[in-house]
Amino acid sequence: MNLDPLHLRAFTALMNEGSVSRASLELRTSPSNVRRIWQSLEEQLGDRLFISNETGETRPTSAAKLLDREMTSLLAEMRRFEASVDKIHRNGRTLRLGADRNVFNTRHFGRLFNSLRHDSRFRISFLEVSGDDGRGALESGACDMVFALDGTPGRRFETRYLPPMRFDVACARQREGEPTLDPSALADLNWSLADFSTRPLALDRLKKIEACGGGSGSLCSQTQFMRWAEERPEGDTEAIVCVQPASFSRSPQVSFLPFESVAGFPLCVTYLRQHPYEFLPVITDQMERALKPPADGSRPSLS
Template identity: 60%
Template sequence: MHFDPEQLRVFSALMIEGSTSRASLELRTSRSNVRRIWQNLEEQLGEPLFVTRDNGDTEPTTAARRLEREMTSLLEEVRRFEASVRKIHMNGRVLRLGADRNLFNTGHFGRVFNTLRHDPRFRISFLEVGAADGKAALEAGSCDLLFSIEGVPGRRLESRELPPMSLDVACSRDRHDSSPVQPEELANLSWSLATITEKPRALDTLRHIRKSGGGEGQLCTQHHFMRWAEDTKSAEAEAMVCVRPVSFHRLSQVMFLPLGLEAGYPMNVSYLKQHPYEFLETMVGQVDRALQSPLPTPPDGLRSGQS
């Protein structure tokens, strides 16, 4: 019986990775191609090699384990070849993330970035992309994943909602209570909403806080917010409602507390449907799970905003 190298590579990848999605990632091909080669191999052998579980993982059958034993030396050669290919890909594969600069500087996007940065299969790069240029950047291949608040419509594009960015209240460090700030407390302060989105959406968020008892707040830019955080004593505002910046621990003048209100900004990720990295959907799922997991609780005596 004749086995071509592609069949051996797919069989070896499925035995090691345990799913078509992970095997396709390692082989840099599509899941449908992995499944096609796997089914062709089963047709040649006349018996099933893998069983697919409800969660998408593949379990080798007795026939697959017998085939692995009988072809040990040949599969070892294939795996050595795969290891060499992976080394080349790890040094050369880049996943390019696009986002507006204001979004990039949030702690929420920081979790996205770190989730992907710790994946050893990629080198991660960042490209600043304005809201109006998102579709063109994706279609031109300037970035692979584009993160935005408004989303990017297009027939060639796939968009998915991620967990939204919640709002925090930045206030001076003389506050000793680390519980969430309720809207009614804002009514007693002079405060501003630091916007990272288009003005209509920011105004809607401002009105929502007002209607919830937050009093009269103002809109301000991210630049104004950062200047305020560096020197709160000289500013008129006593607090800032904001999306927590990724470098919040460096802002020693302020502490960040959750806003006790269901308010925030949505977050979307978009990518080409027919992208050379056909496993992007899997990567997006990985990011989604990371954002849904709770942030670690800081030790006693260490509040948000402290280094």
């Protein structure tokens, strides 16, 4: 059965209004168009949906009542989506980006955010969304795009992988004459990997660093990393491999060196396939270009 949104709205209007004429007023279309949709629905279902009398009043059959019950959740979702579209039309084009706070605070996301901020087609806003809440945020219209380390599963969603968030190394002391840090340099240090991903993914990245000659490291949480970087680093930890925060001037005794040898944490963007912003795939292409390293191998600036 092939039902489009107009069919569903016409069916709902007939159920609620009880006549073709009132349903046509609700839908802002002609009575003949409502009858055509009614007939098309009955042909597809192979069953009678409404009985009309001489005055034009309609009465739903048992088949119509069953269809109404089965489509309650679908119709509710359609109404939420239409409300989201109406909000876009009322408020103008505001592109709402959702991401975990840790992702939002990275230089990687900062480049992406700034590239979109200069696009004259829309305004940009940000919503903090945890990994488990991405699906609900997209379906409710709370945000248009969700950025996470893992995509949001579902047939109604499109997920695209962006260039990964590359690692830096936060060093407890200034390392003169080292524009980058090679993995082999970690072998002589007591180091950790700052994790804001799932533990299996973090352990996989840790093993890759070790396999490249980095010696033996451990995992630490984002909270532990920030505490270590903000306070004067003392004790055993000499360096932490991390995704560098967008702004970090609070701790001048910690220096960040690019860690070019190992890919960092992945990042993907998810949005509704049938989103009212028809140009979301084009925006995703724009973001990929903004995050792609320059041809000379240097890292793109934050501006």
